[in-house]
Amino acid sequence: MSVVADWRRELAKTFSGADEPPQWPRQFANGTDEGYFGPGSAVWAVHGSMATIVGGIRALLVQSLHPGALAGVYDFSAYREDVLGRLARTIRWIFTVTYGDTTAAREGCRRVLRLHERVHGWYTDANGVLCSYSANDPHLLRWVHLAFTDAFLSAELAYGRPIPGGPDAYVAEWAVAAELMGVPDPPRSAAQLQRQLATYDGELAAGERVEEVVSLLKHPPLPPSQRLGYRILFAAAVATLGPRYRQLLGLKLPAPGPVPLPVRTAARAVLRVVRFGLGPRSPSEEAARRRIARVQAGHSQGTP
Structure with a gap:
C-alpha cells in the first residue's frame, strides 16, 4: 500500500477512533425529512469546514475552564485513556444534529442526555466553595454550548471561508442544538453569544485539572505523520483565544521572541492538506445530501 494511502488511513482513524x-x-441517507439544516445553511458551511479541527481544540480548552463542567469530564470520562474515542463520539453527536433528519437529531441529543443522568457529583468553584454538579444542569449545558459555538465560529472566521448569512446566522441556526439539549433561551446572534459568555467570567478558574487538559491537548496520542500538523493547529487555536482565556490556560501566543509566528498561513496550509487526505466532503454530508434529494423528489411528485 502506498505511503499516501497509509497516511489517509491513519488520518481517518484519528477522526473515527x-x-x-x-x-x-x-x-x-435514511429519514423522512430534510433535517434542521441543509446545503446552503451556515451550520453546514461551518461544520463542513476543516477549520472545525481548530475549533474543536479551542472548544475543549475553553470548556475546561469551568470547574463544574470539567468535574463531570474528569470524574466520569475516560478522556485520558481514550482521547481519540472521545473525539469520535463528540464528532458523531455534532454530525447527527447537523446532517441527520429531525428524528435522528432529536434521538442523538436524547441519548447524550440519558448518558448524562449518571454524571453528577461535587466540585470546588472559583471561590473555593464546594458545589454540587449535574451534567444535565442547564447552566452547565449552556456553558458547553456557548464555548462550542464561540470556538467553531472563531475558527471559521480566522481560518475558513465566509459564512452564509454571517456569524449571526450560524449562532441563530446552531441554537437548535442547544434547545434539543435542554438549554433555554440560547443566543441567536454573535452579540448575544458574547454577552452570555461574559456572565460566566466569575465562574472560570485555572488549576491542576486544567493544566492536565492543556497538556493532553498539546500532546495527544497521534501517529508521527500527524504531529507537526497538529502542533500548528494547536497554535492556531491558541491564537484565537482572548487574553483572559490564554492567561487562565497558561498559554501564550506562539512566537520565537517578540515577533508572532504567521500562524494563519501555516494553519490554512495544514487544513488544505487534511482536506486532501479526507476528501472534499464527509461521508455524513454525502449521505445527508442523498436523503434530502430523495425527500425533495418525493415532495415534487406529491408523495407525503
Missing part, C-alpha cells in the same frame, strides 16, 4: 470506517454516517 476506529481502524475501519464507521457505519453510522450511512444512516443519514
Whole structure:
C-alpha cells in the first residue's frame, strides 16, 4: 500500500477512533425529512469546514475552564485513556444534529442526555466553595454550548471561508442544538453569544485539572505523520483565544521572541492538506445530501 494511502488511513482513524470506517454516517441517507439544516445553511458551511479541527481544540480548552463542567469530564470520562474515542463520539453527536433528519437529531441529543443522568457529583468553584454538579444542569449545558459555538465560529472566521448569512446566522441556526439539549433561551446572534459568555467570567478558574487538559491537548496520542500538523493547529487555536482565556490556560501566543509566528498561513496550509487526505466532503454530508434529494423528489411528485 502506498505511503499516501497509509497516511489517509491513519488520518481517518484519528477522526473515527476506529481502524475501519464507521457505519453510522450511512444512516443519514435514511429519514423522512430534510433535517434542521441543509446545503446552503451556515451550520453546514461551518461544520463542513476543516477549520472545525481548530475549533474543536479551542472548544475543549475553553470548556475546561469551568470547574463544574470539567468535574463531570474528569470524574466520569475516560478522556485520558481514550482521547481519540472521545473525539469520535463528540464528532458523531455534532454530525447527527447537523446532517441527520429531525428524528435522528432529536434521538442523538436524547441519548447524550440519558448518558448524562449518571454524571453528577461535587466540585470546588472559583471561590473555593464546594458545589454540587449535574451534567444535565442547564447552566452547565449552556456553558458547553456557548464555548462550542464561540470556538467553531472563531475558527471559521480566522481560518475558513465566509459564512452564509454571517456569524449571526450560524449562532441563530446552531441554537437548535442547544434547545434539543435542554438549554433555554440560547443566543441567536454573535452579540448575544458574547454577552452570555461574559456572565460566566466569575465562574472560570485555572488549576491542576486544567493544566492536565492543556497538556493532553498539546500532546495527544497521534501517529508521527500527524504531529507537526497538529502542533500548528494547536497554535492556531491558541491564537484565537482572548487574553483572559490564554492567561487562565497558561498559554501564550506562539512566537520565537517578540515577533508572532504567521500562524494563519501555516494553519490554512495544514487544513488544505487534511482536506486532501479526507476528501472534499464527509461521508455524513454525502449521505445527508442523498436523503434530502430523495425527500425533495418525493415532495415534487406529491408523495407525503
